[in-house]
Amino acid sequence: MNDSTIALNSPSALWAGLSRVPGVAWILGFLVIGFAFATGDFLSGPNLLNIGLQSVILLMLALPMTLIIMTEGVDISMGALLTLASVVLAWVLAHDGSLMLALAASLAIGLVFGLANGMLVAWLKMPPFVVTLGTMGMAEGLALLFTDGQSIVVANDTLAAVYGGSLLGIPQTLLIGAIAYVFTHWLLYHTRFGTYIFALGGNPDALSLAGIRTNAYLIAVYAFGGLMTGLAALILTSRMSSGHPTAAIGMEFDAIAAVVVGGTSFEHGNGWLFGTLLGVLAVGALRNGLNLLTVPSSVQVSCIGLLVIVALLIDGFKGKK
Amino acid sequence: MKSTLRIAALAAELKTIGYRLAAALAICVVLTFLSDAFLTTNNLMNVLRQASLLFLLASGLTLVILTAGLDLSVGANIGLSACIAASIMKLTGSALLGAACGVGIGLTIGLANGLLVALMRMPPFIATYGMLWVVHGITYWFMAGTTLYGFPPAFRALGSGYFLGVPIPVYLMFVFLTLGAFFSQRTTYGQEIYAIGANREAARLSGVPIVKRLILVYAVSGAMAGLASLVFLARMNSAEGDIGEAFTLPAIAAALIGGTSLFGGIGTVSGTLVGALILTLVLNGMNLLTIDASWQPLVTGVIVLLAVFFDTLTRRGEEARK
Numbered sequence: 001m002n003d004s005t006i007a008l009n010s011p012s013a014l015w016a017g018l019s020r021v022p023g024v025a026w027i028l029g030f031l032v033i034g035f036a037f038a039t040g041d042f043l044s045g046p047n048l049l050n051i052g053l054q055s056v057i058l059l060m061l062a063l064p065m066t067l068i069i070m071t072e073g074v075d076i077s078m079g080a081l082l083t084l085a086s087v088v089l090a091w092v093l094a095h096d097g098s099l100m101l102a103l104a105a106s107l108a109i110g111l112v113f114g115l116a117n118g119m120l121v122a123w124l125k126m127p128p129f130v131v132t133l134g135t136m137g138m139a140e141g142l143a144l145l146f147t148d149g150q151s152i153v154v155a156n157d158t159l160a161a162v163y164g165g166s167l168l169g170i171p172q173t174l175l176i177g178a179i180a181y182v183f184t185h186w187l188l189y190h191t192r193f194g195t196y197i198f199a200l201g202g203n204p205d206a207l208s209l210a211g212i213r214t215n216a217y218l219i220a221v222y223a224f225g226g227l228m229t230g231l232a233a234l235i236l237t238s239r240m241s242s243g244h245p246t247a248a249i250g251m252e253f254d255a256i257a258a259v260v261v262g263g264t265s266f267e268h269g270n271g272w273l274f275g276t277l278l279g280v281l282a283v284g285a286l287r288n289g290l291n292l293l294t295v296p297s298s299v300q301v302s303c304i305g306l307l308v309i310v311a312l313l314i315d316g317f318k319g320k321k
Numbered sequence: 322m323k324s325t326l327r328i329a330a331l332a333a334e335l336k337t338i339g340y341r342l343a344a345a346l347a348i349c350v351v352l353t354f355l356s357d358a359f360l361t362t363n364n365l366m367n368v369l370r371q372a373s374l375l376f377l378l379a380s381g382l383t384l385v386i387l388t389a390g391l392d393l394s395v396g397a398n399i400g401l402s403a404c405i406a407a408s409i410m411k412l413t414g415s416a417l418l419g420a421a422c423g424v425g426i427g428l429t430i431g432l433a434n435g436l437l438v439a440l441m442r443m444p445p446f447i448a449t450y451g452m453l454w455v456v457h458g459i460t461y462w463f464m465a466g467t468t469l470y471g472f473p474p475a476f477r478a479l480g481s482g483y484f485l486g487v488p489i490p491v492y493l494m495f496v497f498l499t500l501g502a503f504f505s506q507r508t509t510y511g512q513e514i515y516a517i518g519a520n521r522e523a524a525r526l527s528g529v530p531i532v533k534r535l536i537l538v539y540a541v542s543g544a545m546a547g548l549a550s551l552v553f554l555a556r557m558n559s560a561e562g563d564i565g566e567a568f569t570l571p572a573i574a575a576a577l578i579g580g581t582s583l584f585g586g587i588g589t590v591s592g593t594l595v596g597a598l599i600l601t602l603v604l605n606g607m608n609l610l611t612i613d614a615s616w617q618p619l620v621t622g623v624i625v626l627l628a629v630f631f632d633t634l635t636r637r638g639e640e641a642r643k
Contacts, residue, residue: 129446137622144615298461305455
């Protein structure tokens with residue numbers, strides 16, 4: 001009796017177990033297996049390290065993007081802002097030579113844009129995607145004006161050491177990425193600020209009725225995004241040894257894709273930070289694998305778009321079950 | 322009774338457009354004083370030609386925004402449609418076939434947007450923003466860094482030709498203004514589109530087929546982008562992968578300046594025409610005053626923010642009065 005019930009139940013139990021595995025894990029698994037077969041080098045140690053290193057900049061955009069999307073917002077100015085901050089950082093470094101001052105300038109630019117986005121969204125109740133579309137145009141234009149369309153090349157050993165250096169045998173870039181992740185995790189799951197972020201997307205009215213200054217928290221979320229973008233500019237500039245006026249244009253799309261693939265929803269404040277980490281790795285693996293297959297960068301973007309649709313389909317399919 | 326209502330509606334529309342026309346005139350007066358080159362037939366025709374291209378793109382977008390949606394893929398759409406049309410024309414030598422393919426590609430992209438938004442229920446700005454990059458990638462892959470140029474004279478007339486001294490795109494603009502105004506104001510489809518934007522739940526309950534209408538507006542927006550790509554291609558006489566990239570923000574700006582509300586349900590196609598005129602005048606003025614072209618995205622960004630700001634203020638004012 002018991003045995004037959006188990007026998008009857010086991011396929012559906014297996015199905016239930018499988019359907020609990022998030023879509024992003026499926027995607028990451030498929031990508032890794034697929035690229036391992038399609039290319040010889042994908043699973044080699046140096047290449048895996050490479051994927052990790054290249055994903056750190058994306059992670060630093062995707063982490064705050066997760067929080068922003070959880071408040072039912074979005075920030076599509078991040079790529080242009082990263083570009084602008086990188087250009088400013090390179091310029092300060094080329095003229096002054098102090099890395100601290102350059103980083104401060106980059107963080108300041110990030111903070112100003114983040115605050116502006118946040119204030120327009122929170123105080124004026126303007127739709128986030130249009131606000132950030134407008135500031136995206138402004139950041140893009142400023143980066144072009146600032147550089148006259150040319151690269152600012154920086155030959156600076158301290159800067160190069162940021163991306164290339166390692167601490168206790170671990171690449172510094174990976175450490176920065178890990179610290180950013182842990183910090184954001186702490187912020188979201190272990191502080192009152194994080195609790196309010198969940199509430200901002202879920203039920204902002206209840207939050208303000210409880211006497212909480214929702215606007216201040218909303219502005220802080222966007223400001224956090226700006227600061228992280230400013231910090232990411234340090235890694236980007238260090239990797240390229242230059243500031244280029246179109247370096248990271250469109251990178252916010254990779255970040256949004258990583259967040260969405262990672263299972264964060266645009267409605268009701270449903271966010272999952274670890275999913276974003278997996279999503280970043282999925283986008284990183286996809287880019288890297290397609291690079292190994294010498295697929296041009298423009299086509300990679302199309303593939304990321306398809307990745308998003310597949311992820312939504314998997315999660316939508318599971319939602320109906 | 323019905324006719325008085327109609328007259329009242331027309332008067333309200335004239336009033337909203339009147340302010341904007343006055344603003345456009347004011348810009349003209351200022352520019353006349355600032356630059357000698359402004360008030361010349363050549364320059365004015367140039368302004369009209371540019372405004373008509375922008376209008377063709379923004380008119381379809383206006384319908385999308387009326388449903389409280391957004392289409393961020395129109396610029397990328399122009400790129401792919403223009404490049405495919407160009408290569409078909411180069412391959413077959415037939416302008417008509419090329420033009421048909423251009424509009425067809427635009428329509429296909431629009432349909433894809435509509436399916437993502439209406440059937441998969443993705444937020445419009447995310448679906449069309451994703452589409453932007455997908456289409457962008459396909460265009461770059463398709464062109465592989467090459468440039469196509471030199472098209473049949475009959476085709477080029479579409480963008481650079483004149484009839485009775487007026488550029489041909491301007492005639493297109495008036496044709497589609499009439500079509501758009503009739504479609505949105507005088508047909509059930511149009512009224513249903515307004516209803517979806519004004520109150521989606523109420524529209525659904527009163528039997529508006531929301532999925533079908535949403536797919537329709539995104540398809541129209543895509544097809545209009547395809548058409549605009551032809552006009553642009555005919556004027557440029559060359560196509561590259563990055564053609565059309567700079568169009569998305571101005572198109573959104575034109576619709577918003579023209580009084581279309583991002584929250585849906587408010588706005589007119591004729592307003593968008595005036596919006597396109599105003600934006601073109603501003604950019605033309607910057608050109609004449611020899612301000613670096615790098616300032617243009619910056620200024621357009623600020624204009625978009627201002628337009629949304631006023632839109633939000635108006636909406637909050639109306640809500641407070643209720």
